[in-house]
Amino acid sequence: MAILVDTDTRLVVQGLTGSEGKFHGLRNRAYGTQLVAGVTPGKGGQDVEGVPVFDTVVAAVTETGANTSMIFVPAPFAADAIYEALDAGIAIVICITEGVPAHEMLRIHAYLRTRDATMIGPNCPGVLSPEKANVGIIPAEIFREGSVGLVSRSGTLTYQIGHELTQLGLGNSTIVGIGGDPVVGASFVEVLARFEADPQTEHVVMVGEIGGDEEEKAASFIESEMSKPVVAYIAGFTAPPGKTMGHAGAIISGSAGTAQAKKDALEERGVRVGTTPTEAAELVAALARA
């Protein structure tokens, strides 16, 4: 099983002819992902190492049966690309692009509620289901196939924790980077719900950071809706208020959104929280051995 991407994924890359889109699209294909199409307006009819390029997403869907899109277009055009993918009936939209304006994301988030589709990102490393499919920029060699679901707001921190899990002999069902922006498509709760329903996933690691209240919402969801054990890690305990820590979403305003508040909310609802990535990985290993 696994979630979001697997052997049934038929991937179209919006922006396949750009340097990053090409590099990562082909890298995903080399991993085993079914890369069926690219979209670049004005370049329809061309191909990128045998992958056909179309002018529109709807043409790519009609011709190739693409069901998942990875977006690599520059930030000023990313929102348009997301709407185009949704309109073409793409079920899973994964937007890697960094720097999408927050107001665009408010409208996209509201629009998503009217569609039967899931969006991951923007400003995210993508989704990897080890041994099945990789869609995005996650370095797959760090991860092994297994039963731990991993969901995170951060890219490299995900790699760190994945690496620690691998060192402890644990593998992953799926690794989902939901992105570090203030408003993203799928939240922790949506991904947790998918892990809960996935037979391959037995434990879940949730990697949060300062800012917003998605970890708190996840805490309530875990308590009321999840049977599988969840371990959390939160970054930014020592971040000063009012400063953006690299991610647009990682800023504390007032007392809300601190790492401590998130840790408290999670622990009150029975979720174990590691204070370092190493400790979080060890907590999962202890659960897996039990």
Add this chain to the structure above:
Amino acid sequence: MDLYEFQGKELFRRHGIPVSEGRLAMNPAQAREAAQQLGCPVVVKAQVLTGGRGKAGGIKVADSPADADARARDILGMDIGGHVVHKVWIERASEIAREYYLSLTFDRGAKKPLFMFTRQGGIDIEEVAASSPEALVRFHVDPLEGYHPWQGRRLVYAAGVEDPGEQKQIASIAGKLFDVFLACEAMLCEINPLIVTPQGEVRALDSKFTVDDNALFRHADLAEMRDLEAGDPLERLAREKGVTYVKLDGEVGVLGNGAGLTMSTVDVVTFVGGRPANFCDLGGGGDAQGVVDALSVITRDPQVRSIFFNIFGGITRGDEVARGILQALSQMSIEDPIVVRLDGTNAEEGRRLLQDAAPPNLHVEATMLDGARRAVELAA
């Protein structure tokens, strides 16, 4: 990006929200001239990107142009919460009968713009929310439906504004505030206080305005408002070099790749008993020049006693980072000990490069935790 009061008010004015007439002054002579043109009494207000100006003595009334000159002299150069005052805003003094509060926030939790309005203005809004939450009216706007005039009416009636003239003016200001919020792609537009004069006229007496950095590419006029002189000098230098850097107050310089991992590294340094000097994110690329740039910023902080590189290669390649470190060491004289932890893409090659070159002040550690411990020891 936060805007100064005078910039926010200018945006308010352009969108039809009433503000007092004013002038910007960079020195006492300009303050005097402004007071002359505006007519006294005037208010001299420090322009800084932080709160608490009034309590710090950064807002003063002046009765004459000479008085405005003297007040400006007092205020310019003042340090308010670490922000030095380089300019003052001179505006005609307002008579105040009542003080309200009106704001529009980007509510990331609800994923909708949020109006907040209360008749208890002029004080900290968190205080109102804590002490009399019933007095604070909150109302979300659907991002797809946008603003409709009934929403402004709902705010004023729910808050219990009784005067029909005030009701009309405030409801209209709410609509204009939504216009400016949308047009500027703001994260926050706050008017505190929104005053009512004895003549019944409603006006914005202050402005707190934050715009989305990610949207600046399509707002050249807002992008130009960035004050390149404001903020910490090291943070400024970092911005010029394209390095994400936040100054902290300790001795261990922290450099990571990716915001989450870097934040986590800062935490881990603290947990093992150290004090981080900064947060510095190399970003996704992390080529040799990026490393050199980041090191040049970090080492300019005199408090730094050791440097911890925590790199997990994804797109960033470990060998590139190692080359960058060696290049920086050959270009600059760095005496502080440097602890390096490399993992991920091309990490082995990176570690080999470092071990072959073996500069005396370089220490390679196998894990993030060991690296943090070592860097903290070396800073002691």
